[in-house]
Amino acid sequence: MELGGSTILYACVYATILMGFLGIIFKENLVMKIIAMDVMSTGVVALFVLVAARTGVRTPILTASPLTPYADPVPQAVILTAIVIGFSIQALMLVGVMKLAKDNPTLEIRAIEEEYRP
Amino acid sequence: MTAITLLWVGLPFFVGFSIYLLPQADRILAFGVSLASLAYATGIFLLSDPIELHLLDSFGVTLLVDDLSAFFILTNALVTAAVILYTWISPKSAFFCTQTIILHGSVNAALICADLISLYVALEVIGIAAFLLISYPRSDKTLWVALRYLFVSNTAMLFYLIGAILVYQATQSFAFVSLGMASVEAKALILLGLLTKGGIFISGLWLPLTHSESESPVSALLSGVVVKAGVFPLVRMALLIESIDPVIRFFGVATAVLGVVYAMVEKDTKRMLAFHTISQMGFVLAAPEVGGFYALTHGLVKSSLFLTAGNLSSRSFKVLKEQPIHRPIWIALVIASFSISGFPLLSGFGAKILTMKNLADWQVIAMNIAALGTAISFAKFIFLPQHPDPSQAAKPGFWPATILLLGGLVAANGVYYEAYTVKNVVKPLVTIFLGWLAYLFIVRRITLKLPQVAENFEHLIGVMGLTILGLLGMVLPWLDI
Numbered sequence: 001m002e003l004g005g006s007t008i009l010y011a012c013v014y015a016t017i018l019m020g021f022l023g024i025i026f027k028e029n030l031v032m033k034i035i036a037m038d039v040m041s042t043g044v045v046a047l048f049v050l051v052a053a054r055t056g057v058r059t060p061i062l063t064a065s066p067l068t069p070y071a072d073p074v075p076q077a078v079i080l081t082a083i084v085i086g087f088s089i090q091a092l093m094l095v096g097v098m099k100l101a102k103d104n105p106t107l108e109i110r111a112i113e114e115e116y117r118p
Numbered sequence: 119m120t121a122i123t124l125l126w127v128g129l130p131f132f133v134g135f136s137i138y139l140l141p142q143a144d145r146i147l148a149f150g151v152s153l154a155s156l157a158y159a160t161g162i163f164l165l166s167d168p169i170e171l172h173l174l175d176s177f178g179v180t181l182l183v184d185d186l187s188a189f190f191i192l193t194n195a196l197v198t199a200a201v202i203l204y205t206w207i208s209p210k211s212a213f214f215c216t217q218t219i220i221l222h223g224s225v226n227a228a229l230i231c232a233d234l235i236s237l238y239v240a241l242e243v244i245g246i247a248a249f250l251l252i253s254y255p256r257s258d259k260t261l262w263v264a265l266r267y268l269f270v271s272n273t274a275m276l277f278y279l280i281g282a283i284l285v286y287q288a289t290q291s292f293a294f295v296s297l298g299m300a301s302v303e304a305k306a307l308i309l310l311g312l313l314t315k316g317g318i319f320i321s322g323l324w325l326p327l328t329h330s331e332s333e334s335p336v337s338a339l340l341s342g343v344v345v346k347a348g349v350f351p352l353v354r355m356a357l358l359i360e361s362i363d364p365v366i367r368f369f370g371v372a373t374a375v376l377g378v379v380y381a382m383v384e385k386d387t388k389r390m391l392a393f394h395t396i397s398q399m400g401f402v403l404a405a406p407e408v409g410g411f412y413a414l415t416h417g418l419v420k421s422s423l424f425l426t427a428g429n430l431s432s433r434s435f436k437v438l439k440e441q442p443i444h445r446p447i448w449i450a451l452v453i454a455s456f457s458i459s460g461f462p463l464l465s466g467f468g469a470k471i472l473t474m475k476n477l478a479d480w481q482v483i484a485m486n487i488a489a490l491g492t493a494i495s496f497a498k499f500i501f502l503p504q505h506p507d508p509s510q511a512a513k514p515g516f517w518p519a520t521i522l523l524l525g526g527l528v529a530a531n532g533v534y535y536e537a538y539t540v541k542n543v544v545k546p547l548v549t550i551f552l553g554w555l556a557y558l559f560i561v562r563r564i565t566l567k568l569p570q571v572a573e574n575f576e577h578l579i580g581v582m583g584l585t586i587l588g589l590l591g592m593v594l595p596w597l598d599i
Contacts (some may be wrong), residue, residue, distance in 0.1 A: 017276075021579075024579050025576050025579050025583075030265075033269070034269075037273060040273070041276055044283075047280060048283050074177050075286060078235050078282075078283075081239060082238070085239065088246070089272050093269065096249075096265045097265070100258060100261055109576070112262055113574060113575060118330065
């Protein structure tokens with residue numbers, strides 16, 4: 001495998017996903033965990049965009065002379081759905097955290113788990 | 119039939135949101151939707167050919183409805199109907215009905231998907247609707263349980279999405295069938311997402327807390343249908359792609375044994391039922407060809423058990439041994455326990471025989487041990503004391519729901535009546551008898567408490583990393599994929 005531009009891009013994208021994942025595990029505060037999850041999902045979105053761009057980077061609009069290599073619209077359409085879903089889930093989780101913060105102001109996950117263990 | 123299918127998929131969402139406009143008719147509307155699903159599932163059974171819908175100029179976006187889906191849809195319809203009957207007189211608001219019906223609709227949608235992206239959308243909607251149902255009481259504890267559920271499921275779905283795009287990159291298609299041609303990494307990531315959603319093996323350890331700490335009707339929905347939305351795609355993939363089949367069977371066996379070990383030593387009724395759900399999902403996956411029927415019987419039995427557990431005076435087996443249960447409730451509990459242990463006359467028997475017949479050779483011993491474990495776990499319910507004093511009568515709404523579920527259990531016997539041969543009848547009786555002996559003389563006397571540390575949030579997420587490594591490093595290469 002040559003070490004060209006796209007390989008480095010892929011490496012960066014996967015590194016983002018991995019860092020988000022590790023953040024979910026190692027951050028102790030619930031809000032930080034949710035932000036880490038957002039980082040991870042940003043990485044996934046970037047991966048979709050990168051895969052879409054492998055056939056070209058032009059906007060896929062039908063013109064009289066469609067000669068320039070254009071981006072694959074399918075992954076972009078799919079990820080648009082996923083972005084909307086991801087954002088609504090995040091909003092929902094943050095509302096939940098806001099309510100939870102009234103009784104657990106520090107939002108430390110260990111303390112919360114200890115308190116609500118059956 | 120195409121038009122009917124599309125109408126039927128859209129109906130729950132349309133009705134779900136209309137409930138807000140007509141809050142007085144919430145129960146009736148919600149019940150009507152589950153009846154519509156019941157009618158649709160019956161219609162599919164009567165059709166000889168499966169229905170297949172392709173998106174125009176598709177990239178593999180496909181819906182597929184066949185007998186397998188029909189079994190799952192039937193489960194979904196009956197369990198939802200029972201839960202609505204159960205909450206009919208309760209003070210639950212129209213919001214609860216809306217969420218139940220949206221959950222019902224999104225589970226339906228997941229049950230007819232044959233491509234990765236439709237499935238992704240359906241599973242995420244299920245996650246959101248389940249979150250709202252779990253956190254319905256608005257207490258801090260339920261809020262945390264719901265948050266934890268949504269967090270775990272969303273993280274799993276992110277891995278799934280990575281897998282989906284890798285499949286697309288390799289094959290230009292999102293259809294389940296193209297998974298067979300995709301790379302090992304793509305398979306591992308997709309499997310991780312679905313294993314976590316379906317509560318399978320160690321990825322499923324989020325399930326006991328979520329299912330046991332929710333309110334009883336919500337637990338019934340979660341255990342009866344929601345986990346099946348994660349298990350169904352695994353069954354479908356095992357049937358469509360030959361190379362995936364042994365992996366799914368392997369996970370089926372591992373889950374069946376793991377879940378039942380936890381269930382045997384558990385001292386809390388609802389947690390025991392939740393662990394047992396994990397084990398039963400293993401039975402569904404162990405023989406994918408007949409998983410549909412098993413899922414149907416499990417859905418009916420487990421939701422009726424969760425509703426019954428919600429009507430007992432305590433959640434601890436220790437307390438229940440000293441406080442006798444009201445006799446009719448005890449009878450309902452025993453019928454359900456007998457069915458799940460595989461006792462003849464109830465459809466749990468036919469489902470178990472059918473599954474055992476379709477096992478591969480290497481699965482047989484482990485699955486028989488799991489069946490024995492089931493009998494041991496449910497002996498805990500059967501040997502509880504009971505009395506005729508009506509002071510602890512069940513909540514209103516309990517009986518219509520239970521009669522519907524247990525009636526379904528008896529009626530479903532007709533699916534596989536060939537099971538009633540002498541040899542088939544004797545074997546489960548021996549298993550149950552041995553299970554009871556083991557319970558009375560061994561399990562009841564030992565107090566073993568398995569550590570709950572694996573259920574900590576960070577471990578749940580960490581296990582996803584381990585599962586990926588396990589799938590990539592051991593399971594998939596070992597099975598030569």
